[in-house]
Amino acid sequence: xxxxxxxxxxxxxxxxxxxxxxxxxxxxxxxxxxxxxxxxxxxxxxxxxxxxxxxxxxxxxxxxxxxxxxxxxxxxxxxxxxxxxxxxxxxxxxxxxxxxxxxxxxxxxxxxxxxxxxxxxxxxxxxxxxxxxxxxxxxxxxxxxxxxxxxxxxxxxxxxxxxxxxxxxxxxxxxxxxxxxxxxxxxxxxxxxxxxxxxxxxxxxxxxxxxxxxxxxxxxxxxxxxxxxxxxxxxxxxxxxxxxxxxxxxxxxxxxxxxxxxxxxxxxxxxxxxxxxxxxxxxxxxxxxxxxxxxxxxxxxxxxxxxxxxxxxxxxxxxxxxxxxxxxxxxxxxxxxxxxxxxxxxxxxxxxxxxxxxxx
Amino acid sequence: xxxxxxxxxxxxxxxxxxxxxxxxxxxxxxxxxxxxxxxxxxxxxxxxxxxxxxxxxxxxxxxxxxxxxxxxxxxxxxxxxxxxxxxxxxxxxxxxxxxxxxxxxxxxxxxxxxxxxxxxxxxxxxxxxxxxxxxxxxxxxxxxxxxxxxxxxxxxxxxxxxxxxxxxxxxxxxxxxxxxxxxxxxxxxxxxxxxxxxxxxxxxxxxxxxxxxxxxxxxxxxxxxxxxxxxxxxxxxxxxxxxxxxxxxxxxxxxxx
Numbered sequence: 001x002x003x004x005x006x007x008x009x010x011x012x013x014x015x016x017x018x019x020x021x022x023x024x025x026x027x028x029x030x031x032x033x034x035x036x037x038x039x040x041x042x043x044x045x046x047x048x049x050x051x052x053x054x055x056x057x058x059x060x061x062x063x064x065x066x067x068x069x070x071x072x073x074x075x076x077x078x079x080x081x082x083x084x085x086x087x088x089x090x091x092x093x094x095x096x097x098x099x100x101x102x103x104x105x106x107x108x109x110x111x112x113x114x115x116x117x118x119x120x121x122x123x124x125x126x127x128x129x130x131x132x133x134x135x136x137x138x139x140x141x142x143x144x145x146x147x148x149x150x151x152x153x154x155x156x157x158x159x160x161x162x163x164x165x166x167x168x169x170x171x172x173x174x175x176x177x178x179x180x181x182x183x184x185x186x187x188x189x190x191x192x193x194x195x196x197x198x199x200x201x202x203x204x205x206x207x208x209x210x211x212x213x214x215x216x217x218x219x220x221x222x223x224x225x226x227x228x229x230x231x232x233x234x235x236x237x238x239x240x241x242x243x244x245x246x247x248x249x250x251x252x253x254x255x256x257x258x259x260x261x262x263x264x265x266x267x268x269x270x271x272x273x274x275x276x277x278x279x280x281x282x283x284x285x286x287x288x289x290x291x292x293x294x295x296x297x298x299x300x301x302x303x304x305x306x307x308x309x310x311x312x313x314x315x316x317x318x319x320x321x322x323x324x325x326x327x328x329x330x331x332x333x334x335x336x337x338x339x340x341x342x343x344x345x346x347x348x349x350x351x352x353x354x355x356x357x358x359x360x
Numbered sequence: 361x362x363x364x365x366x367x368x369x370x371x372x373x374x375x376x377x378x379x380x381x382x383x384x385x386x387x388x389x390x391x392x393x394x395x396x397x398x399x400x401x402x403x404x405x406x407x408x409x410x411x412x413x414x415x416x417x418x419x420x421x422x423x424x425x426x427x428x429x430x431x432x433x434x435x436x437x438x439x440x441x442x443x444x445x446x447x448x449x450x451x452x453x454x455x456x457x458x459x460x461x462x463x464x465x466x467x468x469x470x471x472x473x474x475x476x477x478x479x480x481x482x483x484x485x486x487x488x489x490x491x492x493x494x495x496x497x498x499x500x501x502x503x504x505x506x507x508x509x510x511x512x513x514x515x516x517x518x519x520x521x522x523x524x525x526x527x528x529x530x531x532x533x534x535x536x537x538x539x540x541x542x543x544x545x546x547x548x549x550x551x552x553x554x555x556x557x558x559x560x561x562x563x564x565x566x567x568x569x570x571x572x573x574x575x576x577x578x579x580x581x582x583x584x585x586x587x588x589x590x591x592x593x594x595x596x597x598x599x600x601x602x603x604x605x606x607x608x609x610x611x612x613x614x615x616x617x
Contacts, residue, residue: 225475236455
């Protein structure tokens, strides 16, 4: 680095002081957590020296325990898709509490347009609409779902951008409204029996492919497009963004729309995977999605975070869930442990921020 | 390019019954550096806010670069070529230097993608480095985020915007108020570079030494009126202070104070 030629008090660039990417910390945390579970598996008396990550069976020559890995990632994929949207909302300085109930409502609505007429040779016992809504092309439920998501997102965004009520309140209201829609849609009855094509959207490992594909897309969007740059700018300093000529209100509406469309898409995949839609679907999803983002280093004050971080956060989330089951921790304690870990992640982030600030 | 870059005639701003600015006639020539001085509440900031479109004037005309202008907001003013460095820095802390310089006016590719058009990082970095060199701003690493920078460096980034976009007029409102000795010197060096490049500047400052060091002309505001228009070479601190406090009033401004 060139030295300043004038006596201007410009600091030299010190490589040692360069902040180290937060994503690396999460990756290390992920590896440490896996290591801890591996160690617990080897040492806890009731575990019979099982391995958490590696394949210990004699008759297979695979290195990893692929079944577990598959379950871990499959488990987090659908909430992970929601987390991709939540990440953008939080980076822009907001919060979205409505994504979980939105999953429930969207699943109900979408499934009504994805039903098949004949079930085991008889008429569909759970038909919502009449004959016209049976065996529609697969695109119709997808479009209906995404449109519903876009609408809810546009309402969220407009409320936040134009009435300037806090995002927490706007999306909390939408939380209740969406849960209400989900329950009112069929008066609480589940909607089932989708067409074969629709069922294919979320079967097998499809949710994982969707999650990874969307993660790559939104990683690029946040990093390489004007939309991404403005999202960070608004979360970082809204006044500066406004002074710079960014249409902050329009941008916020767009961010919430994208987030809700991702949640709606998660609902499509989830209902397809489960072959049914129930009004109670997606309970706690909004909180899990926020947790994934937060574990992944997305700062709740806005301006900081990344899709890579959130994907890693989702993996940490999945590994912990799977690990608790693996060490046979009672399901009743899992939620508590999860809560402790989320708080821990935020505290660590805070400490890291303050250390960075005092280093100046 | 016209000789006079900015001219105001009878510029007036009333806040309700408060006459914050009265009949301000002000002329700035191309390449000239002018300081605006005055006590708190004398109308300096009000004057700046009318020129930059932050507020709408009650009366009077503003001619900028040969044309009558009515800026609806600071963004209009910026597009016309007036760059303002505000007292409170309008920087996004989590972004790096090129991102901040180009915030809201990014260089992009594939514009048909609408809000998802791609950023041309390479071009923006090149333009940033060029702008920093023109202003002689020293920033060790432009990829560093603003939050990792000192107050002086932040101020330099804010000032470097003006150079990057080859603005026609730069306005600085107390650019060194919150800075240390070395950082102040850094900012003053940038101002000198602007002078050498022949770029006009309006500097709002309380710092007498700085004003005499840097500018060609000093305009003194008092109680919402311009009370003196002095060549820096023909006057001294005592004189300026007399005008600021009202102990003395310029001949052509007799009766104004």
